[in-house]
Amino acid sequence: MTAYRLHCFKESGNSYKVGLALSIAGLPWDKVVIDYFGGETRLPAWRTEVNELGEVPVLEVDGRKLTQSGVILLHLAEHVGALRLSEEERSEVLRWLLFDNHKFTANLATYRWLQTFATPAPHEAVLAFMQQRISGAFDIVEKHLGTQRFIVGDRLTIADLSLAGYVFYPKEELGFDISTEYPNMSAWMGRIARIPGWQAPYELLG
Ligand SMILES: N[C@@H](CCC(=O)N[C@@H](CS)C(=O)NCC(=O)O)C(=O)O
Structure with a gap:
């Protein structure tokens, strides 16, 4: 094994x-x-x-x-x-992995880090800039999830796992309340959290 x-x-x-x-x-x-x-x-x-x-x-x-x-x-x-992917799913999954690494996780992880763990605290203008970048990325995912259950089609793939890297951390750490501000993302998180093995x-x- x-x-x-x-x-x-x-x-x-x-x-x-x-x-x-x-x-x-x-x-x-x-x-x-x-x-x-x-x-x-x-x-x-x-x-x-x-x-x-x-x-x-x-x-x-x-x-x-x-x-x-x-x-x-x-x-x-x-x-x-x-976790296997079909040929068709693979290119879609890659597209979302790149988006996640470039725009979604990249901004969310940095923002959470700056506002929760960084000392000294970062300048307000830096945080405001990051918030704007995250809102833009969240809006894209929120719209996308308005028409489908998971990021690529109707079942969980590694694209979901990549985009979900930070969203399950406490909202106080994230600085965003997904459950009240992003209903489609919140429903998607619920679907992921019900999959056996999720913690x-x-x-x-x-
Ligand atoms: N794009 C990388 C990002 C990895 C990353 O930023 N890891 C953080 C922890 S979440 C880290 O180890 N940072 C160390 C550093 O930047 O000094 C990935 O997806 O694996």
Whole structure:
């Protein structure tokens, strides 16, 4: 059986995407919790031995290290039956993975980080700029989910798991109340949360 080891920390929504994929697929996996706040990912040895990009998630698959959540999710979709994609779905999924990494998660994760964990607190103008970028990305996903149940068609794919990396963190951390402001996204989150294997980020990675 394939051995999966996920290098992660519980505040990392990018790691949550991968943990959720493994959990929903029903695969056994081990957690390697890194000391992000203590600077582990900035140590030269960590960058040499684990990930030269200085980031989690890192997924070891039988000892081979994969990095970038989008690459890892695609790897799982190619090797795990429960996450498999048709040829048609694959290009749609890729489109949303790129949108997520460029506009959705990229802005939401940075904003959450700035307003919840950063010291000193960032300048108001920076936060206002980020809020505007997130609203734009949320509006696109909200509209898209007005006509379909999941991001690509009628069933969960890795595109949903990628876009869902941060939305399940507490609203006080996110700075956005999705449940009241984005009804289609909120309903989509409910559908994801009812899938066997789903757990909230701090439960899954804690
Ligand atoms: N595009 C990357 C983003 C990964 C990322 O930003 N990871 C954060 C934690 S959520 C990290 O390790 N950041 C370390 C740093 O930037 O110093 C992915 O999807 O895997």
